[in-house]
Amino acid sequence: MPDTAHVAGGRDSVMGATARAGANVALVKYWGKRSSEKNLPAVGSISLTLSGLVATARVEVDSRGARFRSRGEPVDGVAGERMTGFLDWLAERLGVEARFCTDVAATFPVGAGLASSAAIHCAVAAAASSACGARVGLRELSRLARVGSGSAARSVYGGWVEWHRGTRDDGEDSDAEQLHSEDVWPVALLVAVAEEGKKDVPSRDAMEHVTATSPLFAGWVAAQDGDLEAMRRAIAARDLRAVGTIAEENCLRMHATCLAARPPVFYWTPATLAAIQRVRELRGSGCDAYFTIDAGPQVKVVCAPQDADAVAEGLATVPGISRVLRSGAGPGVEITDGAIPWR
Numbered sequence: 001m002p003d004t005a006h007v008a009g010g011r012d013s014v015m016g017a018t019a020r021a022g023a024n025v026a027l028v029k030y031w032g033k034r035s036s037e038k039n040l041p042a043v044g045s046i047s048l049t050l051s052g053l054v055a056t057a058r059v060e061v062d063s064r065g066a067r068f069r070s071r072g073e074p075v076d077g078v079a080g081e082r083m084t085g086f087l088d089w090l091a092e093r094l095g096v097e098a099r100f101c102t103d104v105a106a107t108f109p110v111g112a113g114l115a116s117s118a119a120i121h122c123a124v125a126a127a128a129s130s131a132c133g134a135r136v137g138l139r140e141l142s143r144l145a146r147v148g149s150g151s152a153a154r155s156v157y158g159g160w161v162e163w164h165r166g167t168r169d170d171g172e173d174s175d176a177e178q179l180h181s182e183d184v185w186p187v188a189l190l191v192a193v194a195e196e197g198k199k200d201v202p203s204r205d206a207m208e209h210v211t212a213t214s215p216l217f218a219g220w221v222a223a224q225d226g227d228l229e230a231m232r233r234a235i236a237a238r239d240l241r242a243v244g245t246i247a248e249e250n251c252l253r254m255h256a257t258c259l260a261a262r263p264p265v266f267y268w269t270p271a272t273l274a275a276i277q278r279v280r281e282l283r284g285s286g287c288d289a290y291f292t293i294d295a296g297p298q299v300k301v302v303c304a305p306q307d308a309d310a311v312a313e314g315l316a317t318v319p320g321i322s323r324v325l326r327s328g329a330g331p332g333v334e335i336t337d338g339a340i341p342w343r
């Protein structure tokens with residue numbers, strides 16, 4: 001996609017704007033950083049933006065009161081500090097002297113390994129840019145969102161998206177681009193929820209720990225370019241079996257680096273393993289379905305749309321799986337009309 005599209009418009013009289021962004025599921029994963037300060041990844045990654053798991057962020061300029069709210073309720077602690085730091089960084093970068101504050105809402109559980117931080121930080125970056133009237137290109141928006149949360153760099157675009165590692169120290173070549181739009185190849189994405197509560201180790205802390213202590217981390221980095229190349233080819237060929245096989249191997253390699261850390265980082269529960277097993281059984285009975293798992297216990301399954309009912313039913317009866325969320329490929333970030341749907 002050319003970088004001529006801009007996020008603009010949606011700004012209203014109180015110097016605020018609202019944006020909506022979908023979560024994304026990485027099929028070749030971002031794990032490890034080459035710079036924590038600029039949030040630069042050790043590896044490139046490829047993901048699918050989702051239609052069914054969406055976050056909305058309202059950002060206002062020069063507002064008083066809590067800087068970070070979720071559905072109107074102030075968010076304190078580490079999450080509050082992290083968002084406030086991001087809002088201040090955005091204001092400085094966009095040349096705004098006043099403070100930004102934000103109120104967010106997601107259609108799915110936050111902080112549970114469902115990529116909520118990607119959707120939220122992407123929506124916040126877009127709404128902040130729009131609120132202050134900045135005309136920001138999509139690749140620039142991707143770099144802004146990246147600083148809030150790496151995976152947010154990918155939610156700027158719909159469909160199949162690659163985030164480039166880049167080599168520059170200033171991070172200006174580490175942004176995402178769309179490989180194929182969401183409508184070129186219909187696939188279903190199901191999430192088997194194994195744990196409704198928050199995950200133990202946030203991905204940011206886990207990445208730092210795993211990078212520093214896992215003897216398998218160097219092997220993870222070395223294998224990534226091969227997976228990226230193979231995944232680009234598989235997506236271009238609309239080859240679901242190849243996409244799924246690469247995604248499963250890449251996911252297991254990421255979790256192997258975590259298991260080898262000292263002390264180990266262990267995201268799975270018994271339900272996670274049971275759901276993996278169920279996906280393999282479903283495949284044995286003819287369903288085109290493949291799993292991937294992020295920094296949490298949930299099992300995400302990519303499958304052919306015609307198999308989605310059978311796969312959802314199969315996952316719903318796995319012991320310990322509380323529910324199954326259904327989605328497909330979704331669009332990139334959008335500025336909405338400025339209304340705040342949850343107030």
Ligand code: DP6
Nearest residue numbers: 026029030149150151203204294295
């Ligand atoms: C396992 O984007 O949440 O989901 O950049 O520190 O905010 P920070 O990390 P984050 O990490 C996501 C890791 C992952 C894999 C992926 O989405 O590529």
